Each structure stands twice: as C-alpha cells, then as structure tokens.
Amino acid sequence: MAESEEEVDVLVQRVVKDINNAFKKNPNIDEIGLIPCPEARYNRSPIVLVENSLGVESWCVKFLLPYVHNKLLLYRQRREGGWTGRRSRSCLLFASTPVLEGLVRALVDITCTLLLLNPDFTTAWNVRKELVQCGVLNPERDLYLGKLALTKFPKSPETWIHRRWVLQQVLRECLPAGGGRKGQSEAGSGADAEGTPRAERLHRVLQEEMRVCTEAAGRYASNYNAWSHRIWVLQNMGKGSLKILHDELSSMKLWVSLHVSDHSGFHYRQFLLKAVAGELGQAADPPHPSPDPNHAPQANGEPAANGNGTEDRQRASMQKLFQEEMELCTDLIESYPGHETLWSHR
Template sequence: MMQDDPFPAAERILLEIDAVFRKDPKLKEFDIVPVTANHNKSPVLHVEHCLGLESWCVRHVYCYTYHRIMDARQLRSRREDPAMLARLLSGALLINPDVTTFWNMRRELLQAGRLDMQGELHFIAVLLSRKPKCTEAFAHRKWVVRRLLLAGADKDALLEEELQVSRYAADRYPNNYHAWSHRMWCLANLAPATSAILHKEWAASEAWVSSHVSDHSGMQYRQFLLDRLLELKHSVSEDIVDTGRKSIQQLLSHSQNEDNVDFVQSALIKSVGLIASELLLNTDLILRFAGHEALWCHRRYLLVSFKKILNCRTDMNGTGGCRYSSSICVTRSRCAEKLSEAVSSGHVNTENAPLERDQKLSSQELGALDRDLCHLQGAMMWHEAKLISGCQPDELHQQRLAKQHRKWLSHVLKLDVPAVA
C-alpha cells in the first residue's frame, strides 16, 4: 500500500511540466532519466523537443499526485481547481498511464471544456513515446477523435495525424498490437470511401513488413489492407493490377505446365494478382530471413485467401463478399457448372460489376476461366513445394517451420504437396 510521502517540490515540478507542454507545440518525447541523486536543480529536462524527468523524484511526484487525485475524486464537491487537477493528472499519467480512473477524470475535464481536445491528442502522443503499447492511452485517443469528429473537425487532417502516431508507436515497440489495431480503426472510421489511401498504405506497409520480419502485428495490418482492397467495388490502381498480372504469370511460369498460358480472366487479375504478389514477397522474405515464424503464419493466411478465390472464382455480389466451397480440388465439370449457375442468376461479371440477366458467358469463356483456375491451383501447389524444398538443411529452425507448414497444407488445405528435387 502506498504511504503518504509529502514532497514540497512536487507542485513546482508539475508546473514546469505543464509549462513545457504549453510552450513547445513540437514536443515529441517523454522519458524518465536515470539520475539517482538530487543535485539541487530542477529535475525537469527539456532539450530539442524532448521532455525528461529525473528518476530520483519520480516516486515522490507520483505519490503526491496519486493522493491528491484520489482526495479530489472522493470529495465529489469539485473543490479542487480544474487547472490544478489537470496538472496532477498529467504528471500521474506520464509516470503511470495504466490507471483507468485517471483517464476517466481527464474525460470529465474535457467534457467540461477545461482541457483542449487538440491539446489532449498532443499529450497522448508524447505519452505514447514512453509507453507505446498502452491500451488505456489508445482507448482515450479514440474517444477524443470521436469527440472531434462530432465537433466537425477535418477528417483528413485527423487521419494523417493518427496514422503518424500509430506508426511511431509501432516503431517504438515490436509486435505492438494496440498501435496496429488503432491504425485499422482509423482507416475504418476516418478514411474516405476512395481507394487512394488503401493503395498508399499497401505500398508503405510492404516496406515496413520487409524490414520487420518478426512483427506479426504489422503483417496482420497488411492482411486487413488486403481484405479491404479485395472488397473494393471499383478497380484498384493500375500499378497494383500490373504488379498482380506479372505475379500471376511468374507463378504460372514456375509451375512446369506444358500449356502456354498467355492470359488470366480479368475477373481474377485483381483478386488473385494481389495475393500472388504478396505470396512472392513472402517467399522472398522467408528465404532471405530464415527462421521467422511470423512470415509462415502470414503465408497461411494468404494461402487460405488464395484457396477461397480459386474455389469461388467470381464475386457473387460484386463486393468481394461471396461464400466459398470447402474443397480446394474442383473438377473441370463442377467449375463450369457452378459458374454457369452464377451467370444464369445474373450475379457474375468478369469486370467486377453485376451482369444483366440476359448476359451470359459463352462456353468458350467458361472453359478459358476453368483452364486458368486449374493452372493457378497447380502453380500454387508447385510454388509451395519449391519453397519447402528450398529451405536449407543446416537451418534447423527453418526446417522445423517448413515441416509444420507442409503438415498444415495437408491437414487444413487438404493439399498433398509433391516433393521437388
């Protein structure tokens, strides 16, 4: 239990911290500096937009702020000066941001107009520099953003700021699930309906996961982006389509098919192309950075998505929200039969738009689509076999992960991956 520890200098320290936030709008970091002795000078350090608090005074300041805040909370008469209460809460949260009561009291001050909403976002950003995985801070940040939206704040400016903060937090702490979840929330609630931001994030996240190959939270964000791109009603950018087309052809060229495949139906280029390009990137990362389980887990997600696309072959609603069959191995006749049913009902469009009921694919087009799907399925199996065989025998952890992957392919996807010399 925390004992009462009067500290006369606490109020002065809190005033100095508050003054730093007021005079430096570019303040970006806060940390506790390991100094064990009091040298009769201010323990508050402010250098190059960075705020520090010497460690010798941390316990005393926190004890002081904690007891003052709890006293104010219990009185309920609101006799504590709001400005003073705000300083107490700032000091306490900078030291220990995991106390829900403190954040609730900050919300009360914000609702009463005693604190500025934009200033609160700045305070949280500085706090996250020291505690980048703080759940309470991200939850409070979402609350503030919602309030700003209700007040008519600029969505684009808010989105840009939130993306910067979440990226900074993710860089500061590995596997920062809370930062990446906040980023997903921002795209879902702040991003415009257009696909431009998704394309930008897709390109940026590729560079990020390529340099953080053990960070599965970052790869989960990439999976989120992939799902959103596949759900787009309108076309993705030409760059993504071209990359996807080249990736598909690269997969097919490595599958040792005797037939020369010159095209893939346009309905599949966006969906299969996106997944194929990500599979090739994932293959490159697995072979270059051996022994990282996060890469293999990400691959399994991609293969499940690939399987669903191949089995569905078409978007029943024009939105990416179709339902998939359970078997990966679809025969030529079943493929044509299922696609014919979809075309007859007027829900299939190779250009991602609903067909009129009097429009039907010809038997030649059905056969071409069926042929492409068979090639893609074979290419996927061949690619997995090449990857597993390409893992070096002297990399024991990589070999173990490859064996687990082969077992997963067999038991989950029901694929008997052939051995490749």
C-alpha cells in the same frame, strides 16, 4: 533530498510547475523518458528539456506520483461537491465560477503529470473525458498527451482505449448526423468551431493516428494494442476509402520489410488486403435489376451495360494486388530465410 512532508510538498509542486513550463516553452515536445538518477545530486530541477525531448530524473518519481495521485482524488472530491455529474450543470459551473476555473486548470496540469508517469491510471483519463465533453479541453490536445505517454509506454491499454473515445468525439464533430459512408463523404461540406474544414481536420487526425501507431509499433515488437487501434481507426475514420487502404498497403511495405518477425504487422497487411477486396467487391456489385423488363436501365436509347466490364477491372486489380504481395513475400523469404512469420503470411 527532501526529508519532511512540507519539503516534499514544495518539491513536487515545483516539479509539476516545471513540467507545465516545459510544455509552454516548447509546445512541440515529441518524446518523454526517465533519466536514471538514484538520488538528487545537484540543487536543480529534475525536469530536463533537450530540444523536443522531455526527461524526468528517476529519483523524484517516488515523491511525485503519490502527490499527484492524492491531489487528483482531492480535486475530484471538491469538484463533485460543487456540481453534479450531469454535463450541462458541470459545464455551466466550469464557465461561470472562477474557483472552478482554477480547479479545471489544476486538473489539467495534475492529470498531465500523472499520466505521463502512469498512463494506465483510469481515473485520470476519466477526468479528462469530462473536461473534453465540457469543451474546456481540446480533443487534439488530449490526443497529444496520449501520444507522448505512448513514447514511454507504447503498450499502455488505457491510453489506447482513451484515444478511441476521443477520436469518437472528433468524428461526431466532423461528420453530419447519421455518419457512415454518406456522412464521411459529406464531411467536407462544413467547418468546425475553429473554422477548419471538417474533411481537412478529419484527414489530419487520421494521418496523425497512423504516425502514432507506427511509432508505437516500432518501440515494442508485436504491439497488439497499437495494431488493433490502427485497424479500428481505418474501420471508423477511413471507411469506404480505397485510396487510404492503398496508401496504407504502400507505406507498410517498407515497415514489414524491416520487421520480418513481427506477426502483428503482417496481420495488419492481411486486414488491409481483405478490406481492399471488400471495397472492390462492393464497387463491382451491379444495381439490383428491375422486375419489369420494360424498365431496364437505358443509355442512349440502348439497354445499359450489365457491369461486367467494371467487374473484370476490379478482379484484375485484385489479382495484381495479390500477385504483388506474393512477390513481396518471396523476396523477403529469400532475403531472410527461416522466418516463420513470412511463411505464415504467405
């Protein structure tokens, strides 16, 4: 094991390089973890890549974390000496200064290693925010790093907070000015800088977030941070889409059936039911009547229907939805008697 400061520096530089090489060798890594190993027993790298899983032998963490932490602070000081905090100036120097281009690459590598080991280090996420804003770090790649960190630290609050910030950047790129329901409905009318249709990109990111939330909820029971993030995603990226809400209700039925004691999962179903009810209510609302009876809406020369038919259909849909939910609760209570969560949800 390394004894002198010089040996430690050589060791950790090699480990950081090995981590970066692992991602180059396999860009589809989907899980990280620590391998219990009190001390180095062999003269080999402590980074282990098996199929799509990346492991770090635990003995090197006590050397690795202080090193990457100090390096990040050092790079940050050098960066602040080279450019101001304003986005335009920093982006210009990123693009035009070879020295700072190397600094950017180092920042990406250092923050990646640091956040995989300690994802609640806010400064590292803030550095990556600046890199995303300047266009030198792809938002989807940054989301990918957070996804990996959550496989080891599924409750990490800083990781979830940072994901929401990155998703807001994606939304700004995908939606026309103004956003909202109209903006989301018009998202498919253009393409992003890479030529991907905006609606397709938005749908892909939304589906990936649902998968990330499901995996995190499965790794940690009653994972409030994961479920709160999932609600936020639907409120901001799936706004006004009954199909997405119905798909979520359908896909989560199996999940809650396998996690009958998870209060957060059932709370999410309650959110979905309320959201569906709200969307159906908005769809059933008739247009405001005109104060002038002579200007009443006409259809084929006759006064238009008052919308009661649509309202009845929406009411029937909602009744069917709640009936199915009651049947689900009944089946689960009979299969798993004595679980308070099921009765509370009912």
